[in-house]
Structures are given as structure tokens and as C-alpha cells.
Amino acid sequence: MAMQWLPPDWPGNFWAHWAVFTVIIVAFILVMFLAFTWFERRALAIMQARLGPNRAGPFGLLQPVADGLKVLLKEDIVPAKGDKLVHWLAPVVAFVPAMLIFAVIPFQGGALLADLNIGILYIVAISSVTTVGIFMAGWASNNKYSTLGAMRQIASVVSYEIPVVLSVVGVVLLAGSLSLQQIVAAQDIPFILLQPLGFLLFFIGALAEINRTPFDLTEADSELVAGFNIEYSGIKWGLFFLAEYAEALAISAIVTTVFLGGWRGPLLPDWLWFLVKVGIIFFVIVWIRTTIPRVRIDQLMALAWKFLFPLALLNLLITAVEILVWPEVSLWVFVPVNIAIAIVLIVLWSKFFKLGWGKVEV
Amino acid sequence: MKFERYGLGIAKGLTVTIRHLLRRPVTTQYPEQRLNPSRRTRGNELIWDEAKCTGCGTCAKACHIGAIHISTSTDLVNNKYEVKSYEVDTGYCIFCGLCVEACPFEALFMSYDYERAQYRRGDLFQSKENMAETPERKVSGYFYPGRAAKLPKQSLLVDNDRGKR
Numbered sequence: 001m002a003m004q005w006l007p008p009d010w011p012g013n014f015w016a017h018w019a020v021f022t023v024i025i026v027a028f029i030l031v032m033f034l035a036f037t038w039f040e041r042r043a044l045a046i047m048q049a050r051l052g053p054n055r056a057g058p059f060g061l062l063q064p065v066a067d068g069l070k071v072l073l074k075e076d077i078v079p080a081k082g083d084k085l086v087h088w089l090a091p092v093v094a095f096v097p098a099m100l101i102f103a104v105i106p107f108q109g110g111a112l113l114a115d116l117n118i119g120i121l122y123i124v125a126i127s128s129v130t131t132v133g134i135f136m137a138g139w140a141s142n143n144k145y146s147t148l149g150a151m152r153q154i155a156s157v158v159s160y161e162i163p164v165v166l167s168v169v170g171v172v173l174l175a176g177s178l179s180l181q182q183i184v185a186a187q188d189i190p191f192i193l194l195q196p197l198g199f200l201l202f203f204i205g206a207l208a209e210i211n212r213t214p215f216d217l218t219e220a221d222s223e224l225v226a227g228f229n230i231e232y233s234g235i236k237w238g239l240f241f242l243a244e245y246a247e248a249l250a251i252s253a254i255v256t257t258v259f260l261g262g263w264r265g266p267l268l269p270d271w272l273w274f275l276v277k278v279g280i281i282f283f284v285i286v287w288i289r290t291t292i293p294r295v296r297i298d299q300l301m302a303l304a305w306k307f308l309f310p311l312a313l314l315n316l317l318i319t320a321v322e323i324l325v326w327p328e329v330s331l332w333v334f335v336p337v338n339i340a341i342a343i344v345l346i347v348l349w350s351k352f353f354k355l356g357w358g359k360v361e362v
Numbered sequence: 363m364k365f366e367r368y369g370l371g372i373a374k375g376l377t378v379t380i381r382h383l384l385r386r387p388v389t390t391q392y393p394e395q396r397l398n399p400s401r402r403t404r405g406n407e408l409i410w411d412e413a414k415c416t417g418c419g420t421c422a423k424a425c426h427i428g429a430i431h432i433s434t435s436t437d438l439v440n441n442k443y444e445v446k447s448y449e450v451d452t453g454y455c456i457f458c459g460l461c462v463e464a465c466p467f468e469a470l471f472m473s474y475d476y477e478r479a480q481y482r483r484g485d486l487f488q489s490k491e492n493m494a495e496t497p498e499r500k501v502s503g504y505f506y507p508g509r510a511a512k513l514p515k516q517s518l519l520v521d522n523d524r525g526k527r
Contacts, residue, residue, distance in 0.1 A: 046383055
């Protein structure tokens with residue numbers, strides 16, 4: 001299907017474009033947030049042979065609205081000796097970057113707020129700011145547990161940033177551009193086939209970065225009260241929750257754009273393809289949450305530094321060699337080759353993967 | 363070679379969870395769906411048959427909680443006891459069923475109901491007037507297999523039977 005591109009200043013001039021897409025992005029995030037919370041609870045429940053929320057509205061569809069109302073009406077408690085201003089700012093600092101990510105994500109050809117030529121770099125940079133908000137929250141609460149919670153969250157997030165960024169670089173090499181628009185345009189073959197290892201590394205690392213199971217040990221909701229957000233209540237807590245789901249949505253959108261061919265697909269309209277792929281990725285995230293138990297902190301760190309990081313480096317090297325040495329060869333040739341390389345590397349590295357010099361069970 | 367270590371274990375787990383998408387939930391949506399309790403259930407009331415009771419007081423003696431109060435007067439003409447009051451404080455009752463087992467005249471039963479919770483502690487007090495067997499106050503098959511046979515079968519979750527009773 002011929003790609004149809006919206007003009008860069010659709011629907012007319014610069015400011016109209018800005019206004020329309022700002023509204024679209026905010027609405028998209030809020031609607032998807034409501035949909036995702038409902039979808040996650042339902043899907044999780046069904047896979048655990050339960051029913052999930054089914055009282056508010058048909059199929060419990062109004063449950064997120066009820067939850068939102070509850071959160072809005074709750075008392076806003078600020079610790080007496082906490083840093084009031086920072087305590088107030090932290091949820092905003094955590095949430096806004098998650099929203100800003102969507103500025104560069106194309107919903108369909110040309111349909112994005114700003115086609116930055118450094119799109120991926122922008123996403124990597126902006127999404128790290130969330131960590132600052134988390135640390136602000138931990139610090140401002142004047143509570144040792146929330147400070148510790150924030151610290152360990154940062155420790156895990158910062159470690160996982162490295163393999164995530166490195167695994168995206170492979171895609172950037174293939175596409176020859178950092179712009180997400182161009183990356184989508186370059187995907188005549190979805191990059192999940194050309195970069196199977198990169199996809200796995202990115203997805204695992206992204207799960208850890210947004211604190212989803214199996215890497216949610218810093219705020220393990222079945223074991224701990226919470227991490228950095230113990231001292232938060234009401235809408236401020238709600239903003240952290242919103243930020244968490246906005247990040248999950250952002251990760252789904254980034255994976256869709258970078259690895260699954262973005263809005264490209266046959267028959268259906270482009271934006272619908274984008275939504276479907278985002279939904280599938282989010283379903284996989286939920287699916288993983290039902291399946292895999294939480295990892296320990298040593299496993300978490302070892303996975304980042306001993307498994308994902310070297311594999312990401314190797315993946316980058318292999319991709320670079322493939323592109324430099326055989327630029328004329330059809331990319332289809334590399335699909336089976338790269339899948340084979342991914343399997344071999346994973347098996348090999350799993351053999352090497354040890355904890356505590358092999359004295360601790362993996 | 364243990365392939366579980368190379369991601370195969372995770373893949374197996376993922377197939378198990380995805381298969382559960384097609385399974386029916388095991389939860390019961392209580393007020394709309396009800397499960398039949400065991401036919402020998404010891405529900406939260408006692409049922410007493412005034413016609414059969416001879417006022418012997420065996421049930422009160424068997425009750426180690428002391429939740430049964432029975433007072434009788436002597437009917438000299440017919441040469442038997444007349445039950446003046448029969449009271450059970452189900453707030454004290456531990457539903458052990460010993461009184462039912464002790465009764466030599468098949469006059470005392472456990473109830474089949476489990477929904478007789480009350481708002482006030484005083485309402486847990488049962489006396490003669492509200493101890494008779496009625497359609498709302500069904501008799502459980504506890505200690506009486508003949509009565510148990512007439513009750514509906516217990517619904518088991520494996521049968522996926524969540525019908526109304």
C-alpha cells in the first residue's frame with residue numbers, strides 16, 4: 001500500500017498543528033490510561049481464573065472512572081517535615097516526561113507533533129527525567145523508606161538505560177535515521193525480524209525501566225507498601241500512577257514504532273494499525289506480569305550488566321558489520337541469519353550467566 | 363542440557379497463562395450466582411421440632427458452650443414434660459452439632475442456611491417461635507442421611523455449576 005503522508009503542518013499552519021496534536025496526545029494518553037488500567041485488571045484476572053472488575057458499568061468499563069473519582073476525592077496528605085514544594089512538584093516532574101515522549105511518535109504517516117530528526121535520542125533523554133521526579137518524591141517525603149525506595153528504583157532504572165539505548169542503536173543503524181518517522185518508513189521488513197535480539201533486549205530493558213513485573217521489586221505491591229511513593233495520597237499519588245501507565249503506553253508505542261513497523265500494515269487504516277500494535281504490546285506486558293515471578297535485586301542487576309549489556313554490545317557490533325560489509329545484500333537474507341545469531345547468543349550467554357561466582361542459584 | 367535455563371521455562375509459563383484466557387473463572391459472583399452448600403452443612407441456625415421434643419434436656423447437657431436453655435414444667439395428667447421455653451443463643455453457638463447428635467427423638471436439626479446473619483447481637487437469639495422448620499428455614503442433612511438425600515447436590519467448582527439453588 002502506498003504510504004500516505006500528512007503534510008508537516010497539517011491541518012493548515014504551524015499553530016493549528018501544534019494545538020491539534022497537543023489535544024490529540026493528551027486525549028490519547030488519558031483515554032489509553034483509562035483503557036489500560038481496565039484492560040490490565042481484566043486480562044490479569046481472566047488469566048488467573050478470576051473475573052476482575054465487573055460491577056461499574058457494562059463489563060466494569062466504568063471502573064477506571066470510579067477509581068479516578070476516588071483518587072481525586074481523597075485527602076492530600078503532605079508530611080509535616082517534608083519539603084512541601086518538592087513534594088508537590090515531584091509527581092508533575094515524573095508525569096510530564098512520559099507525556100512528552102508522545103511528541104515524536106507518529107500515529108500515522110506525518111501525524112505527529114514534531115518530526116524531530118533526533119527522535120530516538122530525544123525519547124531516551126526525556127524519559128530519563130522521570131527518574132528525577134522519583135528521586136524528588138523520595139527525598140521530599142522526609143521518610144527514610146521512601147528515600148531508600150527512590151534510591152533502589154534509580155539504581156535499577158539507570159542500569160537498564162544502557163542496554164536499552166544500545167539495543168535501539170542497531171535499529172538506528174538499519175534505518176539510517178534517528179527520526180521515528182524515518183524509522184517507520186524504513187521498515188519494509190519490520191525490524192523485529194531484522195533485530196530479534198535487539199527487540200528482546202529492548203523489551204526486557206524497557207520492562208525494567210518502567211518497573212513492570214518481573215522487575216517491579218522496588219515497589220513490589222504484594223510484598224512492600226510501596227517504594228518512593230509511600231507518603232503520597234490523593235491525586236498526587238494518582239499522578240504517579242498515571243505516569244506509570246503513561247510510561248507503559250509510551251514503551252508500547254516506542255516498541256511498535258521502532259520494531260513492529262509503526263503504523264504500517266495492510267487493509268486497516270494506518271492509525272488503527274498503530275493502536276492495534278500498541279494494544280498487542282501492552283497485552284504482552286500484562287501477559288508477562290501474570291506469568292513471571294519477581295526477580296531478586298542481585299538477579300536484576302546481574303541481568304542488566306552480565307546479560308543484557310554484553311549482548312547489546314554484540315548485537316550492535318554484528319549489525320554494524322552486516323551493514324558495512326554487505327550493504328548490497330537484500331535485507332531478507334539477514335532475517336534468518338539474525339534470528340539464528342540471536343538464538344546462539346542467548347543460549348551461549350545463558351550458559352555463562354552466573355550469580356555469586358556460581359554459588360548462588362540463578 | 364537443561365533448556366529451562368535458556369528461556370524455555372519462561373515460554374512454557376507463558377503458554378500456561380495464555381491457555382487460561384479460555385478457561386472459565388472459578389470465582390462465583392455471589393448475590394447473582396450461588397453455590398449449593400454441602401448437604402450436611404451446619405448452617406447458622408438451629409431448627410427444633412416442638413412436636414417431637416420431649417423436653418428431656420439432653421441437647422442442653424450436650425452443649426458444652428451452654429447456649430441452649432430449656433425449661434420445662436411437669437404435665438401430671440399426661441405424665442410428661444411440657445416445654446415452656448426453648449432458647450438458643452446462636453451468638454454463643456459454635457455449630458459443633460453435638461446437640462443434634464445427642465437428641466434421642468430427632469427433634470433438633472442444624473439448618474441448611476448460611477445467610478442468616480443479623481445486624482444486632484440480640485437478633486441472634488432464637489426462641490421457640492423462630493425455630494420451626496419452614497420453607498425459608500431449611501433443615502440440613504447433618505446427622506440425618508435420609509434428609510440429606512432429599513437436598514440438592516453440592517455444587518462443585520470442577521463441574522462449573524454455578525446455577526441458582
